[in-house]
Amino acid sequence: MLASTGPKSRFLGRGAIDVSFEFFPPKTAAMEETLWRSIRRLEPLRPRYVSVTYGAGGSTRERTHATVARILHETTLKPAAHLTCVAATKGELDDVIRDYWDLGVRHIVALRGDPPGGVGDRYQPTPGGYVNAADLVKGIKRIAPFEISVACYPEKHPESPSVEADIDMLKAKIDAGATTAISQFFFDNEVFFRYLERVRARGIDIPVVPGIIPIHNFKQVASFAAKSGASVPEWLGHRFEGLDDDQETRHLVAAAVAAEQVLGLVDQGITEFHFYTLNRADLVYAICHMLGLRPAKAFIESKAAS
Numbered sequence: 001m002l003a004s005t006g007p008k009s010r011f012l013g014r015g016a017i018d019v020s021f022e023f024f025p026p027k028t029a030a031m032e033e034t035l036w037r038s039i040r041r042l043e044p045l046r047p048r049y050v051s052v053t054y055g056a057g058g059s060t061r062e063r064t065h066a067t068v069a070r071i072l073h074e075t076t077l078k079p080a081a082h083l084t085c086v087a088a089t090k091g092e093l094d095d096v097i098r099d100y101w102d103l104g105v106r107h108i109v110a111l112r113g114d115p116p117g118g119v120g121d122r123y124q125p126t127p128g129g130y131v132n133a134a135d136l137v138k139g140i141k142r143i144a145p146f147e148i149s150v151a152c153y154p155e156k157h158p159e160s161p162s163v164e165a166d167i168d169m170l171k172a173k174i175d176a177g178a179t180t181a182i183s184q185f186f187f188d189n190e191v192f193f194r195y196l197e198r199v200r201a202r203g204i205d206i207p208v209v210p211g212i213i214p215i216h217n218f219k220q221v222a223s224f225a226a227k228s229g230a231s232v233p234e235w236l237g238h239r240f241e242g243l244d245d246d247q248e249t250r251h252l253v254a255a256a257v258a259a260e261q262v263l264g265l266v267d268q269g270i271t272e273f274h275f276y277t278l279n280r281a282d283l284v285y286a287i288c289h290m291l292g293l294r295p296a297k298a299f300i301e302s303k304a305a306s
């Protein structure tokens with residue numbers, strides 16, 4: 001009989017995988033409660049960091065700051081603050097960056113942001129502002145030695161004329177001081193591997209971390225994807241077909257789809273993942289469990305003692 005040589009994912013040990021979780025700042029008291037329940041649920045998994053997004057058009061500046069501050073003061077987690085160039089001068093953004101440093105934040109996800117009219121509109125830099133993400137990275141580095149993550153696009157940014165031109169922009173962000181790239185979500189792992197190959201061939205050697213979006217709601221995710229230039233394979237649509245009014249099955253299918261995707265990436269040697277949590281912990285917790293992550297001992301002991 002042949003010895004089984006299953007995929008590496010069956011043999012994941014502790015410490016083999018690093019994860020980070022992305023949240024958005026809540027708008028209402030009810031959303032705040034959901035967010036904090038999710039943060040508390042995911043905290044014991046000891047992510048490398050958790051990031052908090054910055055609303056389109058700079059609309060959540062105060063809420064992003066408040067959420068980051070609360071994470072820093074009330075949890076064991078390391079927060080990363082997203083920051084965009086939209087609707088703010090360099091001076092205004094520099095003040096925000098200094099405030100973050102003084103607060104104790106050491107990691108920024110630096111982005112250009114979308115045009116205030118939404119994706120598809122022509123992007124116009126704010127007069128006196130940072131012109132794009134590479135420019136913002138330079139500005140942050142001038143202020144303090146933050147760790148800086150930037151966005152990257154396995155299927156290219158919708159405004160980019162080609163994948164090569166898009167990778168040139170990624171290179172500019174890294175030359176300016178970025179140390180990690182987080183990818184736009186994607187559903188076909190081959191797309192990510194092909195992109196990674198092109199990025200490495202361009203001499204980029206920083207970690208390129210796949211962004212994973214669990215599909216709580218297929219229609220909503222397909223609409224995000226259409227706006228952001230991520231393709232939705234036909235087979236994915238088939239998996240969710242007929243489930244619009246069947247939340248329970250949808251949930252199980254979503255867990256299976258995401259698990260299949262991350263384990264497929266692990267099998268090809270990927271060991272770091274960034275999860276777009278949409279402020280919900282359940283699917284992400286289950287996927288992390290499949291990746292071999294378990295609650296840290298200190299959390300199990302303190303739960304048992306309470």
Ligand code: FAD
Pocket residue numbers: 052053054055056057082083084109110111112113114115132133134150151152157159160161165166167169170173182183184185211
């Ligand atoms: P850049 O890297 O500056 O540019 C993006 C692309 O535009 C380039 O790759 C290039 O193709 C083209 N481009 C830009 N400038 C030039 C130029 N001078 N010449 C030629 N081409 C150019 N948005 C938010 O509002 N808030 C968030 O918190 C947020 N978080 C995100 C997190 C992740 C992980 C990702 C992937 C995206 C996030 N976004 C967020 C969306 C992001 O702001 C948009 O995708 C935006 O349109 C581009 O931002 P960027 O930082 O990639 O821009």
